[in-house]
Amino acid sequence: MTAVSSAPSTSTSFDLGPARALSCRECGHETPLAPEYACQECFGPLEVAYDFGRVRREDIEAGPRSIWRYKGLLPVPSTVSAHPNTEPGGTRLIQADNLAKALGVRKLWVKDDTGNPTHSFKDRVVGVALAAARELGFRVLACPSTGNLANAVAAAAARAGWQSVVLVPSSLERAKILMSAVYDGSLITIDGTYDDVNRVAQELAAENEDWAFVNVNVRPYYAEGSKTLGYEVAEQLGWRLPEQIVIPIASGSQLTKVDKAFREFGSLGLVDETPYRVFGAQATGCSPVSTAFKAGHDTVVPVRPDTIARSLAIGAPADGPYALDSVRRTGGAIEDVTDEEVVEGIRLLARTEGVFAETAGGVTVATAKKLIESGKLDPDAETVLLITGDGLKTLDALGDRVGPRATVAASADAVINALKD
Amino acid sequence: MTAVSSAPSTSTSFDLGPARALSCRECGHETPLAPEYACQECFGPLEVAYDFGRVRREDIEAGPRSIWRYKGLLPVPSTVSAHPNTEPGGTRLIQADNLAKALGVRKLWVKDDTGNPTHSFKDRVVGVALAAARELGFRVLACPSTGNLANAVAAAAARAGWQSVVLVPSSLERAKILMSAVYDGSLITIDGTYDDVNRVAQELAAENEDWAFVNVNVRPYYAEGSKTLGYEVAEQLGWRLPEQIVIPIASGSQLTKVDKAFREFGSLGLVDETPYRVFGAQATGCSPVSTAFKAGHDTVVPVRPDTIARSLAIGAPADGPYALDSVRRTGGAIEDVTDEEVVEGIRLLARTEGVFAETAGGVTVATAKKLIESGKLDPDAETVLLITGDGLKTLDALGDRVGPRATVAASADAVINALKD
Known part of the structure; x- marks a missing residue:
């Protein structure tokens, strides 16, 4: 891990709902909420810590059908559903x-x-990442991905009116490339393995302060989704x-x-x-x-x-x-x-x-x-x-393990015969 | 239209909730609820007529998130959600x-x-068709289709534990065939156009009394979905x-x-x-x-x-x-x-x-x-x-109108350069 912080802002008064601080999963060191993802003491991964206060079933049940019914338990502003988002959850x-x-x-x-x-469930984590990224001052939504995350990031950015940069291996199936490209963000295919793509994303996150790579430099918030x-x-x-x-x-x-x-x-x-x-x-x-x-x-x-x-x-x-x-x-x-x-x-x-x-x-x-x-x-x-x-x-x-039972001529008898076999 | 009735049962006491009768859209003639789809007087299409009684917002709001919250407005038994179904709606x-x-x-x-x-929305109509077909005494769920309906019928039948017979043109894209086949009903591909497939379905509906072709002989109920x-x-x-x-x-x-x-x-x-x-x-x-x-x-x-x-x-x-x-x-x-x-x-x-x-x-x-x-x-x-x-x-x-912005080597500089173009 090369970059400890990729701070686009030095403000420390972020409104991330019940989130109180970032806490290191290895050494327990706490740091104020910020666009950081690795512990300044031990380089361990940071996780969101909360002060929940009182959370009641009735309040959750009165909320929207999406994941935002749980906003009181997530690192997002209380106004989260006022911003255009894909409204994931409720499956x-x-x-x-x-x-x-x-x-x-x-x-x-x-x-x-x-x-x-x-x-896919990636809409959940991307929804939380986008909401946190907006509050933390990022301006571009990005990710390295092999498919599901690429779809979710490109779609969420489109709906939010954000630019997106989505990086995938060039060997990806055509279907997954089309699905990532249709939302008209910046889809870049990279000649290399997913590990190569991931490495490039780490470098870009360190160099571009307002890019939120959801699963890299915004990961502590993203993962909570x-x-x-x-x-x-x-x-x-x-x-x-x-x-x-x-x-x-x-x-x-x-x-x-x-x-x-x-x-x-x-x-x-x-x-x-x-x-x-x-x-x-x-x-x-x-x-x-x-x-x-x-x-x-x-x-x-x-x-x-x-x-x-x-x-x-x-x-x-x-x-x-x-x-x-x-x-x-x-x-x-x-x-x-x-x-x-x-x-x-x-x-x-x-x-x-x-x-x-x-x-x-x-x-x-x-x-x-x-x-x-x-x-x-x-x-x-x-x-x-x-x-x-x-x-x-x-x-x-x-593969070839799934297919039609039979292919027949256009007659009722032919269908009946095929069903008898 | 060759078959006026494809009755698998002669009972007239079907529990289809608020549905009162079948009514001809052309001549207005009414007939008791039955597995029929064309008017015995004029061969016009039959439609479900209702006696709704009182329907309140609170009762709907207290229902499940699926289409069954509206069961009091559909031709389905009040016990509809007790039977396994795909739980469509709530989108x-x-x-x-x-x-x-x-x-x-x-x-x-x-x-x-x-x-x-x-x-697709076909899960809604198939959900209602299956519920009505069960009550009307059918035992097999079937359809002619070019894709969405095939998927919905095959999935609904699988979950309900029913046999399914799904007929599609053999020229259908491989993806749609796989999607219809994976649920392991009887998918038959037919050498011919969709019109040919449809004609075969009409014949089979007339000949097989316990087959509910959702969009043919169960169509009055199906369409209500x-x-x-x-x-x-x-x-x-x-x-x-x-x-x-x-x-x-x-x-x-x-x-x-x-x-x-x-x-x-x-x-x-x-x-x-x-x-x-x-x-x-x-x-x-x-x-x-x-x-x-x-x-x-x-x-x-x-x-x-x-x-x-x-x-x-x-x-x-x-x-x-x-x-x-x-x-x-x-x-x-x-x-x-x-x-x-x-x-x-x-x-x-x-x-x-x-x-x-x-x-x-x-x-x-x-x-x-x-x-x-x-x-x-x-x-x-x-x-x-x-x-x-x-x-x-x-x-x-x-087609070729959607694709990646660029394909580049695995370096951050290459990505940045591609984004500048």
């Missing part, structure tokens, strides 16, 4: 009885985050926590933030502090956190990703150690699945519940199956699966 | 200030129906009607049902009965209703479609005359736009509001622009645009 939590039966568990829920504006997945699940369950939840791991941030959301809801008295277990899901082709978990290690050894689950293909996951902490503290587990299992997971979810997930969702479903079969996930405990992205974005993963 | 209505400015109008809203489970778009717009505006609304026309059904929804809300006292004008949007390559409107005709002359807006490419629109009635009664207009304007419409909406629409959405935006420029749409009146499907499903329409 379905569906009772998945068919999938429960197929997996042999008693009670299962699927949180279907494909209903977000650009069809994932808490809304946890809040929504708990509220949609009728203000209570599930007993088990299975969450895909890319950087590991989402998993730790859902855990944080559950703890906050408990400590604020919004739900009973019932025990819950957090489970992590990875693709075997990029499973550094799963490997560390199984070996009993606290540190995560980087790997070179090789999996169709590209949105989870982060070989050196920044929040891997914290994800390990959450899983171990709650008594959960982490497992990984092959690419073939990923595709079977996508198909199983579509066939049983009519939800078409991207590869990351296949990882979650297949990992849940494996955890159940090995007895690590209790089939009698109520379980939630997080489906965080859309199958329309990873069609190629289905 | 965003966003205040579109950027697009308003670009188009030179005072106040504009975009109803973004891409947030539905399979990302589009009313929920109108209900949601009015509720989301704070229980009032917009002054103007622009709606794409395929069969014309959606336009007439949104009009019906506004009238129902008014007559039930749920909103003030303020005047509103309904505008229709077509692609010039398939504009039979627009042509009839401009010529002052009551009948619609079929055409052979030739447009990139495939989801609107119905050359002989069944509800065309009724759409003309709605538009003329409310003082609106119908206009059509070229394929080039369609793509510009998609890009304009994405650039200004961060919403990525399919070609039908491009038709709506471009038509609104044309209506404003010609003075037919009042720029000072509050206007709603219906965006009914997702850009991810019609990527090819963007």
Whole structure:
């Protein structure tokens, strides 16, 4: 990490709602709210610390259907919804009885985050990043990405009337490039791997003071957006926590933030502090956190990703150690699945519940199956699966395994005959 | 129309909520609720007639976020949400200030129906069709389709645990075939045009008594699902009607049902009965209703479609005359736009509001622009645009007109230089 601060402003009186300070996750050192992301003492990652005051169910329930109903729990100004934004969140939590039966568990829920504006959970984190970036004085919204984040940043910037700079590898599928380009920000494709793109983003963030790279120099604020997945699940369950939840791991941030959301809801008295277990899901082709978990290690050894689950293909996951902490503290587990299992997971979810997930969702479903079969996930405990992205974005993963039952001539008899086979 | 009835059951005591009878739109003849779709007297199309009783805002507001909050206004059993379904509806209505400015109008809203489970408004109509079909005794969910409806039927059937038979032309894009196949119903591709597929569906509906072809023999119930778009717009505006609304026309059904929804809300006292004008949007390559409107005709002359807006490419629109009635009664207009304007419409909406629409959405935006420029749409009146499907499903329409700004080497300087150009 080369840049500790990328401050576009020296003001210290930012209105970020209940956010009180930035706190180092390693040494605990606190620093005032600012456009910073690494600890000045130890270079550890900074996280938002809060003074929540009183937060009541009624106030949340009276809010909008978007993530802004939880604005009193996020590092955003109280006026956040007055600014044009994509209004993410409010996605379905569906009772998945068919999938429960197929997996042999008693009670299962699927949180279907494909209903977000650009069809992934990234709209949540980008929404919070944009709101914080505006208050912190940034003027350009930017990111390095392999797809979902690029879509979310380009769309959010367009709606907010901001310039965007989105960096992706030039080898990206044409569909993902089109989806990122249509919003008419500055999409730059870079000849290199995602790691190369990421390095360029770090350099640009250090050199351009008013560029908010959402997942680099605004990361402490951005990451908090994932808490809304946890809040929504708990509220949609009728203000209570599930007993088990299975969450895909890319950087590991989402998993730790859902855990944080559950703890906050408990400590604020919004739900009973019932025990819950957090489970992590990875693709075997990029499973550094799963490997560390199984070996009993606290540190995560980087790997070179090789999996169709590209949105989870982060070989050196920044929040891997914290994800390990959450899983171990709650008594959960982490497992990984092959690419073939990923595709079977996508198909199983579509066939049983009519939800078409991207590869990351296949990882979650297949990992849940494996955890159940090995007895690590209790089939009698109520379980939630997080489906965080859309199958329309990873069609190629289905390969030749999905297709029509038959192609026939234009006659009713031909159709009937085809159905008999 | 060859089959007047495709009755799988002779019972006459169906629980379809407030639905009272089927009424012929041509001769007014009423018949008891049944699995019928054409008048026994004159072969005219049947429509659902209701006895609503008292419907209160509070009861709707206390309902689920899905279309089932309006179950008291739909031909579905009161227990509808107890059966697994995709839970469609509850999509965003966003205040579109950027697009308003670009188009030179005072106040504009975009109803973004891409947030539905399979990302088009078809989830709404299929949801109602499935609920009615269950009550009417059908056992298989089916449709002829060119894409969106296929996705919605296959997904809804999977979640409900029903068999599905989905018929599409074999020339359909691979993406749409994969999307329809992944839910693992019986997808049959047919060598022929969509008209051929439709004819086969009519034959199969007549021959297979327990198959509910949602848009054929269950059409009176299915079509009512589009009313929920109108209900949601009015509720989301704070229980009032917009002054103007622009709606794409395929069969014309959606336009007439949104009009019906506004009238129902008014007559039930749920909103003030303020005047509103309904505008229709077509692609010039398939504009039979627009042509009839401009010529002052009551009948619609079929055409052979030739447009990139495939989801609107119905050359002989069944509800065309009724759409003309709605538009003329409310003082609106119908206009059509070229394929080039369609793509510009998609890009304009994405650039200004961060919403990525399919070609039908491009038709709506471009038509609104044309209506404003010609003075037919009042720029000072509050206007709603219906965006009914997702850009991810019609990527090819963007052609080479959308892409990255530049492709560069992996260095910060290269990115900065590319942004200067």
